[in-house]
Amino acid sequence: MANFNRRRVLRGMLNGGAVTVALPLLNCFLNGNGNALASGAPMPVRFGNWFWGCGMNARIFTPAKFGANFEFPEESAPLTKVKKHLNMFSNYNAYRDGAPNLCHYSGWVIIKTGQAPESRTDRPASTIDTLVARQIGRTTRFPLLTATATGSANTSFSYENGTPNPAEWSPLNFYTRLFGPEFQNPNAATFTPSPRVMARKSVLSGVMEQTKSLMAEVGAEDKVRLDQYFSGLRGLERQFDLQLTKPTPIAACVPEKAPKDPQTGMPSELVAERHDLMTQLMVMAVACDQTRVFNMAYSEAQAATIKVGYEKPHHTTTHEEPVDDKLQYQPVVSWFTLRAMEKMADFVEAFTKIKEGDGTLLDNCLIYCTSESGLARIHSNDGIPIFTAGRAGGRMKTGLHFDGKGTSHGKIGYTVMRLMGLDVKSFGTKSNEASSPIGEIVA
Amino acid sequence: MRLVRGMAALAISVALTSCAQPSSDHAAAVTPNAVMSSGAMKEPEGDSLRRLRLLTSDQYINTLAYIFGDDVKVDANFAPLPRTEGLLVVGASKAGITESQVEQYQRVAAAVSALAVDRRHRDFIVGCAPADAKGADAVCAAKFLSAVGRLLYRRPLSDALLKEAVDNAGETAVRLKDFYAGLQLALEGMLLSPRVLLVADTAEPDPMNPGRQRLDAYSLASRLSLFLWNAAPDDALLKAAESGALQTEKGRTLAVDRMLASPRLEAGVRAFFDDMFGFDQFTALAKDPMIYPAFTGKMAADAREQTLRTVVDQLIVKKKDYRDLYTTRETFLSPMLGAFYGVPASTWVPYEAPAGDPRVGLLTQVSFLALHSHPGRSSPTLRGKALRELLLCQPVPSPPANVDFSALENPDPRIKTQRARLELHRTNPVCAGCHKITDPIGLALEHFDGSGQYRETEKGAPIDASGALDNRQFTDTVGLGQSLHDSPALSSCLVKRVYSYATGSTMSADDRTTLEYLDTRFAAQGYRLPALLRSIALGDAFVTIRNVPPPAAKTASLSAP
Structure with missing residues (x-):
């Protein structure tokens, strides 16, 4: 098995029909650290998510051509600067299978879980990022990190067991969590295991025992919650263990000084400022191997971004701005989409600024970028745009535009999970169920 | 005693099913005439659900401020709770717990315990001095940890838990050559305990009503305190639980009236x-x-x-x-x-x-x-x-x-x-x-x-x-x-929300009689909030635990090979 070359096998496999290949074979090449770098050095592959709300207008957003020779039209033009790092997926749909269309909710839940919610209180069980974190997040200080540019901890699309991972909303707080006193600089000249952390670890074992004893006193549903608590304590234990282990030096890990929090508010300029600060921190968190799974939300699903001087925020504008007779689209809505695309391009580009191995940090990432609607004006779940960025450690081709021809987003979700090494035979339910990857994307 | 007596006529409206006909979602509104004739109304038989509630950020902050003083204040923005039937507090009975949230609990616990025993606060907060500040002192540690632990756990620490905490303090003090570092780590461990961060109702057989369950005295103290003060019980309330007085009509009335007269009520009402x-x-x-x-x-x-x-x-x-x-x-x-x-x-x-x-x-x-x-x-x-x-x-x-x-x-x-x-x-x-x-x-x-x-x-x-x-x-x-x-719906909505808040539960058909009773009583008492809080806090439904079959747990959609 060890003599197999992962690329060769995947190529052969996909040419011959990916569906039929036995899973263990695939796993040995997709699981864990990537071996795809030309240098041969094992580099971890990281998984990222980037979200913006209120979709786009396909008429001016979707490139006319599919394959490699496409150009981004006016509404997605800011992505041109990172085009070679991206794949774009058009004409994929989120199927509700009879569940109600919960405006600005059903779309992202289907994309991230493969299952349509029945109501707004029907919270996603586990989103793709948390499933990936279970696989690749066990060796870093943080299994995953979630941040937003909105300034609100509620802007999170990351769910674990039906519970949201609250978003880091203050750049300063985020900095302190990452690079404050608990940060162990991998490039520090000396390493002394902290006796305080040793003591902490010892105290923790008692807390775990208390959790177990409480589990015996509650009903089945609450037992599940306490089991989650117990997993959290295990996570803490892992963090303490890492703090007691000498870290491997990482040349690219050079945290900057603590940022200042921008003022509160939703004008696009302020959102952009917060986004830039959060991006810098997130990139450095990944570069310093503090996490291998990261999420960034540019806006809420019902985006509240403001165009200064215009009376309505992004989401309201999508519903209420008249379609311009000449342009045949909503000009202010398009203005909002452009601001989001600028930030997505900046986010992707930021990962190219860190050198890693023979390439850049982005080469060892797979960043999954989504919205929650297609044409938000009519709450459409059809054609919700999706992008991937990065090469996933050489596992994934880039620079391609795929035509879903009305198939489910589940196919993309499944492909992404397999590329990240998840040992799953399918993703999603009913019309969103997928059990084979998009072959053309695998390098 | 539990039978409804003098039950007034209630105007029942139809539940809202479309936009055409708005109505109250607990479907009970009180007519003015009913109010006039309901002064002598007795509480019907009622009960509420046993809960496992996450402490909210504010409950946590208030509790620490009451134990350690306003100085010991940290930024405790815990994960947002899911708003459930209009209330975040109800969501605290269902919310799951993620790894990142436990990590956040640990960070806050570390910050709080460091503040509590630092040089500025230790003399005031710890209450005893060690024989040697560079080593362990089990007597002083036990004194501090048992007093603080009782307030944090909302009941006296068992011998085993106290021993564990004192041992933690002692081992760390020796390891770090610092008595206060030992206290700090032991306190940090307490603040991370699920028995501190979650409020688990404990039920016991109700001696007055064979076959029925009631909250035990400490769980009743916690439920009262979270309801009226948005914080854990104070020493006096725990004493009333310890002595058993809280389970008597007289003792519970005294305790509730004291809580309603306390300056802490303001924080509760604000919350x-x-x-x-x-x-x-x-x-x-x-x-x-x-x-x-x-x-x-x-x-x-x-x-x-x-x-x-x-x-x-x-x-x-x-x-x-x-x-x-x-x-x-x-x-x-x-x-x-x-x-x-x-x-x-x-x-x-x-x-x-x-x-x-x-x-x-x-x-x-x-x-x-x-x-x-x-x-x-x-x-x-x-x-x-x-x-x-x-x-x-x-x-x-x-x-x-x-x-x-x-x-x-x-x-x-x-x-x-x-x-x-x-x-x-x-x-x-x-x-x-x-x-x-x-x-x-x-x-x-x-x-x-x-x-x-x-x-x-x-x-x-x-x-x-x-x-x-x-x-x-x-x-x-x-x-x-x-x-x-x-609008009759204005007061009945408040009653529903307050009762739901008090019990940490969504309302169901089982709560209907209790809500109708509270509606009528609220009207009869001139729509005075303190009277409503008192009616709920002294009511049978507040302390009696409903017997319910456990629901099935939610499963993820992902299939493994």
Whole structure:
């Protein structure tokens, strides 16, 4: 098995029909650290998510051509600067299978879980990022990190067991969590295991025992919650263990000084400022191997971004701005989409600024970028745009535009999970169920 | 004793199933005649659910402040709770716990315990000095940890738990050659305990009612304390639990009356209304700085504070009728709000609007007006929806999917007012069903723009502030406030929310009799909030635990090979 070359096998496999290949074979090449770098050095592959709300207008957003020779039209033009790092997926749909269309909710839940919610209180069980974190997040200080540019901890699309991972909303707080006193600089000249952390670890074992004893006193549903608590304590234990282990030096890990929090508010300029600060921190968190799974939300699903001087925020504008007779689209809505695309391009580009191995940090990432609607004006779940960025450690081709021809987003979700090494035979339910990857994307 | 006696006639309305017929979602409203004849009404047999509740950030912060003093204050922004049937606190009974949240608990625990035993606080907080500050001292450690542990765990520590904590302190003190570092780590461990961060109701057989279960005394103490103080029990309440007095009618009455008279009640009442009014949305409230330059983050904070001050003053200090909150001319102004109102205020000052002033009641306060508007303009629809959902417990359906709203938009510059614009919605049959139950309410508040500022005109056109709430017509905000005041759903909604808050539960058919009883009693007691809090806290349903079969746990959709 060890003599197999992962690329060769995947190529052969996909040419011959990916569906039929036995899973263990695939796993040995997709699981864990990537071996795809030309240098041969094992580099971890990281998984990222980037979200913006209120979709786009396909008429001016979707490139006319599919394959490699496409150009981004006016509404997605800011992505041109990172085009070679991206794949774009058009004409994929989120199927509700009879569940109600919960405006600005059903779309992202289907994309991230493969299952349509029945109501707004029907919270996603586990989103793709948390499933990936279970696989690749066990060796870093943080299994995953979630941040937003909105300034609100509620802007999170990351769910674990039906519970949201609250978003880091203050750049300063985020900095302190990452690079404050608990940060162990991998490039520090000396390493002394902290006796305080040793003591902490010892105290923790008692807390775990208390959790177990409480589990015996509650009903089945609450037992599940306490089991989650117990997993959290295990996570803490892992963090303490890492703090007691000498870290491997990482040349690219050079945290900057603590940022200042921008003022509160939703004008696009302020959102952009917060986004830039959060991006810098997130990139450095990944570069310093503090996490291998990261999420960034540019806006809420019902985006509240403001165009200064215009009376309505992004989401309201999508519903209420008249379609311009000449342009045949909503000009202010398009203005909002452009601001989001600028930030997505900046986010992707930021990962190219860190050198890693023979390439850049982005080469060892797979960043999954989504919205929650297609044409938000009519709450459409059809054609919700999706992008991937990065090469996933050489596992994934880039620079391609795929035509879903009305198939489910589940196919993309499944492909992404397999590329990240998840040992799953399918993703999603009913019309969103997928059990084979998009072959053309695998390098 | 438990039979309903003198049960008044109740006006039962039909549950809301469409936009056509709004009604209370617990479907009970009290007629004025029923109120008059219900003074001697006895509580019916009732019960509530056994809960495992996450402490909210505020409950955690308040508890620590009461134990260690206001100085020991840290930023404890725990994960947002899912708002459930109108309340975040109810969501705390269902919310799961993620790894990142446990990590956050640990960070906060480390910060709190470091502060509590640092050089500035240790003499005051620890209460004893070690024989040697560079080593272990089991006696002093046990004294501190048993006292603090009892308040944090909300019951005395078992011998095993105390021994574990003292051992933790001792081992760390020796390892780090620092007695206080030992206390710090032991305290950090306590603050991370699920028995501290989660409030687990413990039930026991009810000796007065064979076959039924009740909360044990400590769980009752916690439930009372979270309800009335939004914090863990104090020493006196735990003593009442320890002695068994809390389980007697006399002892429980004494305890509840003491809690209602305590200054801590204010924090409890604030927490309830902050939750019921959805004020957590203030953290994300933003206005367009070009359109509303005066509406800053400080303004938003002051607006929230103004409403909470008004509520406490009217309902707790002056013990007024709850319904009068929506017609009162009394409030408070900060310097910033003073500038907004055009009334000078050098600090927070009481203020009474003059006769004829349109600012009457909570609906005309900046908190309600600005929170339920767009960043750059007012929204009669959002305001009407908020009034129905928050104050009348009448859910308004979401807009239909796959409707092209912009088809209703008319770029005609001659349309200047919200009323004219919304007229288009109300003439479209798809939209009209819901807009007719929200817009006639919100249009009465159109003299206030999206930031809550008073205006005579909108884009130069005069404003018509007439409207209707259900079948009652009015011509201005004063009329809206009075109609809301007179709506039977207003008080029954409060009763439902307070009881739901007290028990940490959503309401079901099993709670109906209890809610009807509380409605009637609230009316008979002149709609006084302290009386309602007392009725709930002393009620049988508050302490009796319902027997329910466990529901199935939710499973993920992912399939493994």
